[in-house]
Amino acid sequence: MPRTRHDTFPAIPLPEAFDSERAKGDQLREILEAMVATEPPGTLLPSERSIAQRFHVARMTVRQAINELAARGLVRRAMGTGTFVAEPRVSHSTTAGSFSDDMRQRGLTPGARVISVREQPATVLVAERLRIAEGDPVVTLNRLRSADGVPMAVEQTRLPGARFPGLAALVTDDVSLYGVLADRWAVRVRTATHRVSAIVLAETDAALLDVPTGLPSFLIERTAYDEAGLVIEWGRSRYRGDRYDVVFDTTPD
Amino acid sequence: MPRTRHDTFPAIPLPEAFDSERAKGDQLREILEAMVATEPPGTLLPSERSIAQRFHVARMTVRQAINELAARGLVRRAMGTGTFVAEPRVSHSTTAGSFSDDMRQRGLTPGARVISVREQPATVLVAERLRIAEGDPVVTLNRLRSADGVPMAVEQTRLPGARFPGLAALVTDDVSLYGVLADRWAVRVRTATHRVSAIVLAETDAALLDVPTGLPSFLIERTAYDEAGLVIEWGRSRYRGDRYDVVFDTTPD
DNA sequence: AAGTGGTCTAGACCACCAA
DNA sequence: TGGTGGTCTAGACCACTTT
Numbered sequence: 110m111p112r113t114r115h116d117t118f119p120a121i122p123l124p125e126a127f128d129s130e131r132a133k134g135d136q137l138r139e140i141l142e143a144m145v146a147t148e149p150p151g152t153l154l155p156s157e158r159s160i161a162q163r164f165h166v167a168r169m170t171v172r173q174a175i176n177e178l179a180a181r182g183l184v185r186r187a188m189g190t191g192t193f194v195a196e197p198r199v200s201h202s203t204t205a206g207s208f209s210d211d212m213r214q215r216g217l218t219p220g221a222r223v224i225s226v227r228e229q230p231a232t233v234l235v236a237e238r239l240r241i242a243e244g245d246p247v248v249t250l251n252r253l254r255s256a257d258g259v260p261m262a263v264e265q266t267r268l269p270g271a272r273f274p275g276l277a278a279l280v281t282d283d284v285s286l287y288g289v290l291a292d293r294w295a296v297r298v299r300t301a302t303h304r305v306s307a308i309v310l311a312e313t314d315a316a317l318l319d320v321p322t323g324l325p326s327f328l329i330e331r332t333a334y335d336e337a338g339l340v341i342e343w344g345r346s347r348y349r350g351d352r353y354d355v356v357f358d359t360t361p362d
Numbered sequence: 363m364p365r366t367r368h369d370t371f372p373a374i375p376l377p378e379a380f381d382s383e384r385a386k387g388d389q390l391r392e393i394l395e396a397m398v399a400t401e402p403p404g405t406l407l408p409s410e411r412s413i414a415q416r417f418h419v420a421r422m423t424v425r426q427a428i429n430e431l432a433a434r435g436l437v438r439r440a441m442g443t444g445t446f447v448a449e450p451r452v453s454h455s456t457t458a459g460s461f462s463d464d465m466r467q468r469g470l471t472p473g474a475r476v477i478s479v480r481e482q483p484a485t486v487l488v489a490e491r492l493r494i495a496e497g498d499p500v501v502t503l504n505r506l507r508s509a510d511g512v513p514m515a516v517e518q519t520r521l522p523g524a525r526f527p528g529l530a531a532l533v534t535d536d537v538s539l540y541g542v543l544a545d546r547w548a549v550r551v552r553t554a555t556h557r558v559s560a561i562v563l564a565e566t567d568a569a570l571l572d573v574p575t576g577l578p579s580f581l582i583e584r585t586a587y588d589e590a591g592l593v594i595e596w597g598r599s600r601y602r603g604d605r606y607d608v609v610f611d612t613t614p615d
Numbered sequence: 616a617a618g619t620g621g622t623c624t625a626g627a628c629c630a631c632c633a634a
Numbered sequence: 635t636g637g638t639g640g641t642c643t644a645g646a647c648c649a650c651t652t653t
Binding site: 355 | 578
């Protein structure tokens, strides 16, 4: 009886077959991401070879999938030993899950005015960001976000339409998008990554925010993931720089 | 009109042979890195297949080498078109404890040029930030921070002089401030808080950074604490916005 | 000694893009 | 249509760690 060193990890969910329309590596990565999300830090993953055998793919394919998880800090490799679920890297401060949370943490009342909502086929760029196929339905939501009635940001966000059918009709003024996702689809954000760039506001956005054109501001690109590691949302928002700061903490290892 | 699509790149330096003691991919990556460093953004790299042929390695080996450059943002891949030297852009990450760590994590060499260093009595503002008494000695350090020789930020930082006597004389060009604190006083940063504001660069800072006045940029205010929760450092730095992003993750509770 | 991740090979087929 | 990057295969040998 072969007793392997990898019997600490629960059984791997094995799909009947991979969707031939999508890359095996991507599907495998999502499966592994879901596994990792449900296990505590330090849990040993199955070896690359055993995963490859189990899913009938080459080891190189497994490595490529795990590489992405390692790059995102979800797992940690140990030469000669194995691959482990990583300690969550935390930047604890305004650990806000959304604009609304963010504003409430600052003691302000969040607001949302819907500028437009529509469902369209995914372009190449959006498909890549949402990790769906080009042409799949995408809900594009444009909103003006405010705090205590003062416009703070022009928000554009996109969600996979196939996963949230009928979403477009549910988002109206002052509705919490994440509230809708939680109530209607029981989906919650587990992590979100942000990239902040420095910009000056263009005329259109400045007019919506009621500030001068050219105001130094932030472009914040945001990708939100659920428990399984699937992309729930990808968006780009412009925050006025005169009334908004980005605050975060760091804890060196 | 170019004859081939890949004649824009100069000849690749081909070593006599790879050092068998080191991984081919690593050596190849260094060669490619050197090439990329000498060419302007937008330059087309040789195709993966031609590099593989030239260096007598498998294409997968070339891809792995290029993957690392792409992950570090040095090159940009374009499906069906080729791989290009990227516009350099580094980002502030939440995992790094300092500017130097931040740059090193990205494979860049951090630099620091001391503009001025002096010891003065604390003003009301500085005393409050450092949690010392007004008039207590404060070391004020102005530095120009760079990555691979490219100026990235104008940094002003202040430390309590009473705690670090003689510090001013120890900080010279390319010296790690945190290294000095660790070696000489056994002080390490446990946490740091950051507040990022959107600004446009004033003439003086723009000149130091060698960018146009008015460039959209970041003002980052930073307070660092030691294990005991004492303030080690308070500073304000201006980061150029054209080559610098702020990246952070959030994990809602 | 056995198992692990790290590296590498020599192909293959695909989707994409420019001429 | 030819060249490109994207993906994948089915192996191989290595250095490393643990038993």
